Amino acid sequence: MAFAFRYHQAAQSTYKPPLIANENAFLGDVDSSEKDSPEKPISAGFYRLEKGTPLVYTYTYDEMKIILEGEFEISDETGQKVTAKPGDVFYFPAGAKITFTTPSYGLAFYTGQRKQGAA
Structure with missing residues (x-):
């Protein structure tokens, strides 16, 4: 049995994630393995996060993020705090409470061990 891959051409520049929180936090799944x-x-x-209200998010699943553009300030309840820039990679375990802020904007690609739309 053969399985075809799925392709999302130029997704970083063409996909516009929907607003999910506050006035400045946008997130959207481009694809999922849920059906397979x-x-x-x-x-x-x-x-994508724009300057404004910090987003505080408690993960219910494991996720990895790579910063693509801009800059994020990322902190957690343990006191860890990082200024994230393009090329940085993060792992957020289930149960982690993370605060995201930005002085301007940031764009990241993520993959999470969850169903589509369950963020």
């Missing part, structure tokens, strides 16, 4: 692997789905997409 419903027991252990992974979903991936883009997260």
Whole structure:
């Protein structure tokens, strides 16, 4: 049995994630393995934060992010704080409470071990 891959051309520059929180936090799944692997789905997409209200998010699933553009200030309840720039990669375990802010804007690609739209 053959399986075809899915392709999302120029997604970083053409996909516009919807507003999910406050006035400045945008997130949207571009694709998911949920239909192919419903027991252990992974979903991936883009997260954009613009200057304004910090986003505080408690993860209910494991996620990895790579910063693509701009800059984020990322902190957690342990006191860890990082200024994230393009090329930086993060792992957020289920249960982590993360605060995201930015002095201007930031764009990241993520993949999470969850169903599509379950962020």
